[in-house]
Amino acid sequence: MIREQVKSAQVTAMKAGDKERLAAVRLILAKLKDRDIELRTATSVPDDDVVVVDVLQKMVKQRRESIDMFKNGGRDELAAKEQAELDVIESFLPTQLTEDETKAAIEGIKAEVGAESVKDMGKVMAVLKERHGSVIDMSKASGLVKAALS
Known part of the structure; x- marks a missing residue:
């Protein structure tokens, strides 16, 4: 279900000409493809939504760490780029508990x-x-x- 949302977001971003969103969505799809390849040899494969959420959560964690490092290093433009990617990634995650x-x-x-x-x-x-x-x-x-x- 989430995977289909990501794929349709890719098409929508292409049609709208939104290059930044398209790049972020393509990153997500690439990570999902990598995870699918890893799971080919697994003995038990979890539900697809579980796999997708796991990949998205790891990507969110990586972006947050990068943003902190860029801000500490005085690279606000790179931090802003990472923040934009983070916003796109989080848009596909289920609503988090408070x-x-x-x-x-x-x-x-x-x-x-x-x-x-x-x-x-x-x-x-x-x-x-x-x-x-x-x-x-x-x-x-x-x-x-x-x-x-x-």
Whole structure:
């Protein structure tokens, strides 16, 4: 479903002559093709939307890190280019949970698995990723889980 949205966005960007959006969409499609090639030899292939969301989340993380590095290096024009790509990539991701919704999900899972200390963080993170991996930024969730278990 998300893959079809990306492909139709490519056609739309071509017709509109939007070169920046087209370049970003082509980057997404290239990463998806790379991931498809990797999965050819896999024993179990996850659902297509799971694969696409995973690729998009990795791309978002890379862009955010690049933006920070460019801003620290005084390269605002490159940071702006990365930000434009980030906006396009995020437009295809499912709506992310807010911080309060994430905390509520963490509390529910914490109670469910009986987590009481930081030693149980792995259990909570595994269940959180399984249930909400596509709608939660797992790097931010990690900090929230650690805080909830401290």
